[in-house]
Amino acid sequence: MRIIAHLIRKEFLQIRRNRTFLPMIFLMPVVQMLILAYAATLEMKNINLCFSDQDLSPASRGIQAAFRGSPFFNVMGNTFDPAEAESCLKDGSADIVIVIPKGFEKDLEKERKAGVQLLVNAINGSKASIGSAYTQQIITGWYRTYQQAAGGSIHGARAPLIQAIPAFWFNPELNYQVFMVPGILVILVTMIGMMLSALNIVREKEMGTLEQINVTPIKKHQFIIGKLLPFWIIALFELGFGLVVGKLLFDIPMQGSLWLLFGVAGIYLLAVQGAGLLISNTARTQQQAMFVMFFFNIIFIMMSGLFTPVDSMPVWAQYFNYINPISYFMTVIRMILLKGSGFTDIQIPFFSLMALALIMMSLSIWRYRKTV
Amino acid sequence: MKEEAVISVSHLYKRFGHFTANDDLCFEVGRGEIFGFLGANGAGKTTAMRILCGLSKPTSGDVKVAGFDVYTQTDHIKRNIGYMSQRFSLYEDLTVLENIRLYGGIYGLSRQKIREKSAQLLSRLEMEHMQNSLIKSLPLGWRQKLAFSVAIVHDPPIVFLDEPTGGVDPLTRRQFWNMIYEAAHRGITIFVTTHYMDEAEYCDRISIMVDGQIAAIGTPADLKASYGVSSINEVFIILARGRQAVTE
Numbered sequence: 001m002r003i004i005a006h007l008i009r010k011e012f013l014q015i016r017r018n019r020t021f022l023p024m025i026f027l028m029p030v031v032q033m034l035i036l037a038y039a040a041t042l043e044m045k046n047i048n049l050c051f052s053d054q055d056l057s058p059a060s061r062g063i064q065a066a067f068r069g070s071p072f073f074n075v076m077g078n079t080f081d082p083a084e085a086e087s088c089l090k091d092g093s094a095d096i097v098i099v100i101p102k103g104f105e106k107d108l109e110k111e112r113k114a115g116v117q118l119l120v121n122a123i124n125g126s127k128a129s130i131g132s133a134y135t136q137q138i139i140t141g142w143y144r145t146y147q148q149a150a151g152g153s154i155h156g157a158r159a160p161l162i163q164a165i166p167a168f169w170f171n172p173e174l175n176y177q178v179f180m181v182p183g184i185l186v187i188l189v190t191m192i193g194m195m196l197s198a199l200n201i202v203r204e205k206e207m208g209t210l211e212q213i214n215v216t217p218i219k220k221h222q223f224i225i226g227k228l229l230p231f232w233i234i235a236l237f238e239l240g241f242g243l244v245v246g247k248l249l250f251d252i253p254m255q256g257s258l259w260l261l262f263g264v265a266g267i268y269l270l271a272v273q274g275a276g277l278l279i280s281n282t283a284r285t286q287q288q289a290m291f292v293m294f295f296f297n298i299i300f301i302m303m304s305g306l307f308t309p310v311d312s313m314p315v316w317a318q319y320f321n322y323i324n325p326i327s328y329f330m331t332v333i334r335m336i337l338l339k340g341s342g343f344t345d346i347q348i349p350f351f352s353l354m355a356l357a358l359i360m361m362s363l364s365i366w367r368y369r370k371t372v
Numbered sequence: 373m374k375e376e377a378v379i380s381v382s383h384l385y386k387r388f389g390h391f392t393a394n395d396d397l398c399f400e401v402g403r404g405e406i407f408g409f410l411g412a413n414g415a416g417k418t419t420a421m422r423i424l425c426g427l428s429k430p431t432s433g434d435v436k437v438a439g440f441d442v443y444t445q446t447d448h449i450k451r452n453i454g455y456m457s458q459r460f461s462l463y464e465d466l467t468v469l470e471n472i473r474l475y476g477g478i479y480g481l482s483r484q485k486i487r488e489k490s491a492q493l494l495s496r497l498e499m500e501h502m503q504n505s506l507i508k509s510l511p512l513g514w515r516q517k518l519a520f521s522v523a524i525v526h527d528p529p530i531v532f533l534d535e536p537t538g539g540v541d542p543l544t545r546r547q548f549w550n551m552i553y554e555a556a557h558r559g560i561t562i563f564v565t566t567h568y569m570d571e572a573e574y575c576d577r578i579s580i581m582v583d584g585q586i587a588a589i590g591t592p593a594d595l596k597a598s599y600g601v602s603s604i605n606e607v608f609i610i611l612a613r614g615r616q617a618v619t620e
Contacts, residue, residue: 006477010466017465208459215425215455216478217447
């Protein structure tokens with residue numbers, strides 16, 4: 001016990017003396033949240049729109065006005081010639097072209113049915129689908145007001161329009177930051193818990209101090225606890241600090257128990273620290289360790305559901321996430337913070353994390369050698 | 373031979389694939405002896421030393437250090453040796469005192485004992501005024517002297533020194549060897565590798581390794597006499613070059 005205390009004290013002394021470490025601990029959450037939460041947004045704004053209005057009727061002008069009033073669209077222009085509108089799409093000055101065919105208003109009044117054509121630049125698939133969904137919403141909305149303005153004249157025997165009114169639970173304002181900030185916290189905790197503790201061990205290897213430690217009677221478990229515990233503590237502190245920053249900057253909700261969150265984070269950290277330790281056992285230089293961790297982290301983070309929901313991934317990807325600790329923690333932190341989930345709701349990811357932590361830790365302790 | 377062997381090695385082999393780094397080593401080192409372990413670069417000195425320290429296992433052969441077996445009792449061995457490697461082994465971003473405290477703590481010394489030891493050690497090195505300086509701010513010679521003192525902070529029966537004076541100025545080297553003598557006087561066995569042949573002359577006994585084998589072993593005086601030369605330097609050159617001539 002006393003030996004572990006000596007090792008931990010040494011680790012904290014070194015961290016305190018490190019000129020980049022302390023500022024980074026406080027700067028990282030703030031900067032990452034500001035940049036990622038504001039800039040990396042999936043909300044669509046500034047969709048460039050071009051009309052090709054061949055009807056030139058009050059109805060077609062009404063549609064154009066509806067788009068001009070929307071904050072999501074920039075109406076770039078209107079041309080009679082559909083070929084010209086298409087060229088806007090080709091040269092990239094428009095994301096969506098709306099073609100309103102001749103006779104649109106007439107059809108609408110006579111047949112109660114008319115079509116407009118949407119041409120969408122779908123290079124960015126998600127932007128295209130979200131953009132066209134917005135477009136359809138606006139056109140439907142316009143049609144409703146158009147009908148009302150026309151009064152009974154076109155009402156006649158038409159069936160009532162069915163309208164679905166969504167109620168957005170857990171994030172009623174569809175606030176993207178509320179979704180992103182917990183995700184960023186996961187990344188932060190991972191970087192500190194896994195990357196820093198692994199790099200720290202490899203650094204001692206490079207410096208030659210690890211060899212000195214290896215000729216002392218320190219036991220395996222003493223060394224490992226002495227190395228991992230300081231970063232475990234710092235990572236949990238970082239989570240707390242990040243939550244405070246998230247609360248102050250974005251007013252992220254904290255519905256569930258913070259104790260539960262920290263408990264899960266503690267177990268999650270054991271799993272990723274075990275992985276980091278395993279990598280640091282095999283790597284000879286910090287560069288190697290960094291590269292290997294980078295490789296795994298990118299894959300695990302992308303699969304984890306940070307940006308895109310896991311449920312919409314292909315089945316093999318969902319299977320992959322059974323062994324992805326980041327994915328479990330990503331799910332749980334959002335459940336606890338946004339939904340207020342309790343222990344019974346998160347049992348499955350909780351015990352999965354526990355199993356992963358156990359496996360990773362035993363693997364890395366088994367692989368760790370005091371002799372070279 | 374002294375009354376009792378604290379290191380005994382018999383028929384030690386260490387192979388890495390087809391390469392034999394240690395080829396049938398046999399020797400003993402007695403209590404309180406200063407044993408110089410010489411050899412050209414790549415002769416297999418460091419490999420043998422790592423085995424004696426419990427950092428690596430022999431391929432075959434019997435090796436006992438401080439009475440403990442290197443195959444099964446490395447934990448006991450580690451408790452009974454000090455080690456100072458050729459690479460720098462103190463923590464550069466800790467102060468002098470913090471390093472002493474850390475290693476004292478690792479070897480299980482009590483807080484009281486650590487305090488006594490640090491005071492004693494710093495006064496012997498005349499480094500009291502530097503106790504709160506970071507290691508990286510100290511000149512190399514000071515660091516090496518400190519590293520040696522830290523390596524024996526737990527009063528081990530044996531200390532292994534791997535080229536402890538590499539890159540150190542002549543004056544500091546002399547001071548360093550005074551410290552070695554002092555330690556030997558207190559009964560600590562010194563096992564030291566070096567490339568400085570003048571230092572070899574200071575040893576009680578030396579062995580010279582060539583291509584993984586011990587080519588000569590004995591007191592410096594005996595070796596000089598049997599090769600009919602006036603310095604260990606010449607003995608070394610005869611052995612190293614002779615072997616090269618054979619292999620070429």
